[in-house]
Amino acid sequence: MTTPSLLILPGDGIGPEVMAEVRKVIDWYGAKRDLAFDVSEDLVGGCAYDKHGTPLHDDTMAKAQEVDAVLLGAVGGPQYDSLDFSLKPERGLLRLRKEMDLFANLRPAQCFDALADFSSLKKDVVAGLDIMIVRELTSGIYFGEPRGIIEEGNERVGINTQRYTESEIDRVARNAFELAMRRNKKLCSMEKANVMESGVLWREVVTEVGKDYPEVELSHMYADAGAMQLCRWPKQFDVIVTDNLFGDLLSDAAAMLTGSLGMLPSASLGAPMANGRPKAMYEPVHGSAPDIAGQGKANPIACVLSFAMALRYSFDQGEEATRLEKAIEKVLADGYRTADLLGEEGKDPVSTSQMGDAIIAAL
Amino acid sequence: MTTPSLLILPGDGIGPEVMAEVRKVIDWYGAKRDLAFDVSEDLVGGCAYDKHGTPLHDDTMAKAQEVDAVLLGAVGGPQYDSLDFSLKPERGLLRLRKEMDLFANLRPAQCFDALADFSSLKKDVVAGLDIMIVRELTSGIYFGEPRGIIEEGNERVGINTQRYTESEIDRVARNAFELAMRRNKKLCSMEKANVMESGVLWREVVTEVGKDYPEVELSHMYADAGAMQLCRWPKQFDVIVTDNLFGDLLSDAAAMLTGSLGMLPSASLGAPMANGRPKAMYEPVHGSAPDIAGQGKANPIACVLSFAMALRYSFDQGEEATRLEKAIEKVLADGYRTADLLGEEGKDPVSTSQMGDAIIAAL
Ligand SMILES: CC(C)[C@H](C(=O)O)[C@@H](O)C(=O)O
Numbered sequence: 027m028t029t030p031s032l033l034i035l036p037g038d039g040i041g042p043e044v045m046a047e048v049r050k051v052i053d054w055y056g057a058k059r060d061l062a063f064d065v066s067e068d069l070v071g072g073c074a075y076d077k078h079g080t081p082l083h084d085d086t087m088a089k090a091q092e093v094d095a096v097l098l099g100a101v102g103g104p105q106y107d108s109l110d111f112s113l114k115p116e117r118g119l120l121r122l123r124k125e126m127d128l129f130a131n132l133r134p135a136q137c138f139d140a141l142a143d144f145s146s147l148k149k150d151v152v153a154g155l156d157i158m159i160v161r162e163l164t165s166g167i168y169f170g171e172p173r174g175i176i177e178e179g180n181e182r183v184g185i186n187t188q189r190y191t192e193s194e195i196d197r198v199a200r201n202a203f204e205l206a207m208r209r210n211k212k213l214c215s216m217e218k219a220n221v222m223e224s225g226v227l228w229r230e231v232v233t234e235v236g237k238d239y240p241e242v243e244l245s246h247m248y249a250d251a252g253a254m255q256l257c258r259w260p261k262q263f264d265v266i267v268t269d270n271l272f273g274d275l276l277s278d279a280a281a282m283l284t285g286s287l288g289m290l291p292s293a294s295l296g297a298p299m300a301n302g303r304p305k306a307m308y309e310p311v312h313g314s315a316p317d318i319a320g321q322g323k324a325n326p327i328a329c330v331l332s333f334a335m336a337l338r339y340s341f342d343q344g345e346e347a348t349r350l351e352k353a354i355e356k357v358l359a360d361g362y363r364t365a366d367l368l369g370e371e372g373k374d375p376v377s378t379s380q381m382g383d384a385i386i387a388a389l
Numbered sequence: 390m391t392t393p394s395l396l397i398l399p400g401d402g403i404g405p406e407v408m409a410e411v412r413k414v415i416d417w418y419g420a421k422r423d424l425a426f427d428v429s430e431d432l433v434g435g436c437a438y439d440k441h442g443t444p445l446h447d448d449t450m451a452k453a454q455e456v457d458a459v460l461l462g463a464v465g466g467p468q469y470d471s472l473d474f475s476l477k478p479e480r481g482l483l484r485l486r487k488e489m490d491l492f493a494n495l496r497p498a499q500c501f502d503a504l505a506d507f508s509s510l511k512k513d514v515v516a517g518l519d520i521m522i523v524r525e526l527t528s529g530i531y532f533g534e535p536r537g538i539i540e541e542g543n544e545r546v547g548i549n550t551q552r553y554t555e556s557e558i559d560r561v562a563r564n565a566f567e568l569a570m571r572r573n574k575k576l577c578s579m580e581k582a583n584v585m586e587s588g589v590l591w592r593e594v595v596t597e598v599g600k601d602y603p604e605v606e607l608s609h610m611y612a613d614a615g616a617m618q619l620c621r622w623p624k625q626f627d628v629i630v631t632d633n634l635f636g637d638l639l640s641d642a643a644a645m646l647t648g649s650l651g652m653l654p655s656a657s658l659g660a661p662m663a664n665g666r667p668k669a670m671y672e673p674v675h676g677s678a679p680d681i682a683g684q685g686k687a688n689p690i691a692c693v694l695s696f697a698m699a700l701r702y703s704f705d706q707g708e709e710a711t712r713l714e715k716a717i718e719k720v721l722a723d724g725y726r727t728a729d730l731l732g733e734e735g736k737d738p739v740s741t742s743q744m745g746d747a748i749i750a751a752l
């Protein structure tokens with residue numbers, strides 16, 4: 027069997043710092059569990075722009091298409107705010123998603139027991155929370171044409187297009203139903219079918235796909251009501267499926283509600299490759315956090331858990347993924363906290379690399 | 390001086406019940422404060438469809454254009470779910486907003502002291518919260534063309550268009566800055582300028598308008614980060630300005646966070662009419678709640694507070710508005726609670742009309 031390949035794209039801000047800890051974990055798996063990876067590293071986002079004048083070099087794109095999985099840190103930073111739209115760090119990330127055709131973005135929103143107190147929500151509202159948001163990632167208003175800023179009469183007009191084909195909705199819905207089957211068999215689909223025709227089609231197609239999954243209890247909710255219900259009583263949900271833009275807002279809100287933002291990984295999955303593995307990219311839900319970058323304050327857990335998702339979804343190593351997740355639970359139970367997990371408590375936080383070392387020790 | 394005119398559109402679900410209590414309040418003002426209104430009533434939404442085959446009859450539309458202010462209850466219900474898109478109850482509401490050109494939707498998210506415990510958020514996160522979300526209401530993806538479901542190749546495609554002109558952004562931004570001037574002089578604008586060109590234009594125009602308001606501290610936030618920050622620490626905000634679709638989700642989330650959803654009014658304002666009053670429609674933030682309709686369980690406070698907003702913004706009766714708001718605070722402090730405000734406490738709730746009577750008594 028050939029050694030599985032991983033492309034690491036640390037990106038900007040805290041990306042490189044948290045990824046350095048993931049490297050430790052990858053090395054540990056190679057040394058101690060005989061699970062070696064062929065790891066290469068490259069640039070994406072602002073750092074790629076700084077070096078190549080583009081947020082994603084074609085060579086990097088080509089590499090991403092060849093490897094078994096991509097691990098990404100984060101992109102973006104205020105120094106790139108004034109760049110032309112097509113050169114912004116985010117375009118690098120969006121190009122990866124689009125060209126790898128990673129249509130299903132899995133975002134677990136989970137509340138870690140040790141951190142339930144840390145949520146802005148009451149403890150009973152979030153303790154034990156474990157939901158999965160499946161966000162469509164390669165279509166919708168993120169990519170629809172026409173788009174741009176045009177002149178019309180004597181003023182400018184900003185235009186974007188939301189577009190969903192039946193097959194785009196079908197494939198992400200199937201993915202969500204499959205996940206629901208392996209969880210608590212409840213799926214809630216969110217759109218604005220009351221005001222958007224693309225939402226009407228979304229609802230229709232999801233309903234149709236649902237006929238193939240009679241065991242899954244399917245419900246529909248308008249996205250604004252969904253935002254409300256996530257804030258009110260998130261435990262009512264098991265799996266949520268929604269479009270690219272709603273998924274962006276709803277999954278971020280859900281992540282914040284758990285109080286565990288620095289803890290949440292995500293997987294972006296596409297169609298199976300020749301070797302049977304899905305095209306895949308794994309990244310933390312949090313952003314590049316430029317305000318704390320380079321200070322050793324960042325929490326590496328979301329990025330390490332993204333690697334755990336890679337073990338599970340790309341490399342069929344569910345047991346090893348669980349081992350890693352358990353190690354992280356232990357570290358938290360033992361009281362290790364990066365600054366983001368301390369709130370007003372005033373205890374001394376551990377650094378990014380101390381947290382990484384603690385995870386290795388727990389493994 | 391001619392008697393000011395009000396068109397009341399109770400709509401569907403709990404709309405008629407809560408509006409009946411507003412009628413009591415209006416009558417009280419006529420009898421006790423010499424503030425008489427020329428009130429007419431008509432249909433909108435599902436009930437208009439049932440009677441006329443359209444969610445808003447042209448005659449009703451014409452009346453709405455003539456009166457000094459419109460008070461709306463709520464629209465929608467499951468029995469209309471399968472109606473053709475153009476006949477759905479929501480189209481009636483959207484037509485009113487569009488044809489009256491009510492571009493600025495003011496949605497206060499306020500936490501009532503007596504109810505701070507009722508939020509799913511921790512008390513210190515919400516107690517005393519008082520923010521104002523200004524949502525653009527007549528453009529964006531709600532109204533942009535092209536739109537619809539088309540055939541392409543051998544499948545259907547759902548399409549909607551986000552479109553914002555500079556002047557559309559300019560006028561709602563000005564409105565938000567004016568509000569910020571009368572409040573704590575902080576304005577946060579939310580879009581997705583990192584992925585949408587319409588967001589890039591939005592940010593540019595808001596920044597430009599900001600130059601006319603040097604006293605207001607202007608910030609920009611991506612809408613997903615905005616959703617997060619609303620959940621984490623909403624008190625960081627004073628006024629928020631955002632587009633139609635983001636405003637829909639963000640204001641609903643914010644409303645739910647206060648724990649006071651059944652309490653929150655909104656004002657939708659357009660340009661000044663010949664008499665100097667702005668075109669205006671007032672409605673509660675909550676929906677038609679078909680599950681509890683007709684049972685006397687609904688909380689009329691949001692709708693009564695919408696009338697208070699009408700007193701303030703349309704009729705220059707700020708003092709009378711405050712009188713009404715104070716009466717409601719008193720009623721709450723005295724322990725009156727409709728079912729939605731009781732949670733698990735198990736006390737006996739008051740009915741919709743008992744709450745209305747209590748407000749009249751407090752006045
Ligand atoms: C960085 C940005 C382009 C991205 C998005 O909007 O999808 C981010 O917010 C996310 O959710 O992954």
Ligand SMILES: CC(C)[C@H](C(=O)O)[C@@H](O)C(=O)O
Pocket residue numbers: 220221250465479482483637
């Ligand atoms: C009923 C619906 C059309 C409406 C909207 O989407 O604007 C509602 O959700 C609102 O926020 O007023």
